[in-house]
Amino acid sequence: MNDVIVSESCAVTLLGGGKVNLKDLREALRLAPSLVAADGGATFAMENGFAPVAVIGDMDSIPVRIRADVPVGRFHEVSDQDSTDFDKALRNIDAPLILGVGFLGRRVDHQLANFNVLARRFDRRCILVGKHDVVFAAPCELELPLAPLSRVSLFPMAPVSGRSRGLNWEIDGLDMTPNGVIGTSNHVRAGHGGPVSLAFDRPGMLVIVPRASLNLAISALERATPFSPAR
Template sequence: MKPPIVHSSSPVTLVGGGELAHDDLALALSHAATLVAADSGAQAALAAGHVPHAVIGDFDSLSADARAQIPQARLHEISEQDSTDFDKVLRHVAAPLCLGVGFLGARLDHQLAVMNTLVRRAERPCVLIGAHEVVFHAPPEIALDLGPEDVVSLFPLARVTGRSEGLEWPIEGLVMEPHGRIGTSNRARGPLRLEVDAPGLLVMVPRRALASVTRAFLVPGHARWPARAG
């Protein structure tokens, strides 16, 4: 396997070229100071006054003006068209956690492709920041400091089972799968603990829980999924 383009011992912010609220990038950078752009996400970074540490993508949507403002050594073009720019950037950044902005909203097909990548790159933990919630692929276990009545949605992209503490409707004994039972619009009763038996479950919690989610992924010895074969 090729070495990562970006290797960081602390969290990294990823910025894409999708919808970006005015405070999304600042929020992510307050938790993850190193900034990496996926293709045209570099334009959003520059517009906010930041020169990315690296820009990764096929550069089919990166303007010539933006390229001229970024040192050549920070531009990493990957020309293959078999993956999205989000996939390209996530698989080439090695960090304990990535926070992604500019990847949700806008086109639904792009969002679905991003969700697919979250699961396929399970060994690269990433939390996506949306307008109202944050989304991540559930690790083998995670504990979150949530408030009573916080909405917790669980959406399977594969057949999964697990256990929960602190949910209004526990998931133990349930089999969730994309064409069967799902777990949207559940509610926390307070602090939440989830255990999942296999990769494939997306978790959505309120945006205000970002700090708790970030802390949970950075706990020393935090359990992770191994890289998939192939």
């Protein structure tokens, strides 16, 4: 991958400027030890003793006192005003996995914008971690080894059709769209003994599962069949 700012062989934790739980950040760093901050996320990082390897964004949310504490070579200003700081950071990280902390909760408009980016940058293996949920863009084919009755919500950010095995309400034959049929509040069928299998005809579906399923989601994405990279 060319022209990226951060290239890592290990997983990366991307810290946003939204509401951050210190416990969530520490857990993310245990799983993805390289820390990158998206603009204002640098403030939380530095105030809590974490030093990001890079800060990426338009730099309009970082106080002067924080700028002074971050080595100059770690600031990477991306001045384009047509994209969010999450987008600026995500498209400039090359890593096998990105865990996003500080992108869910607080402001609904920011959260919706982050979902938009997650769906558009589907070729980045990225999971957003929140207090109650983890969210990621569905790959072409995925198997989630969730327990029966576990919540599995599907929300299309574009027209998407798919197939499933193991859900209480299977999605086969459904044409799902943001302003039409969606798949929230679904769950693993009672008595289902294997992984939930999902397959989609095109990118654009978001998968939302409980926060406790983060490790399962990571393992599932590692084994998943991806879509061809975005152009």
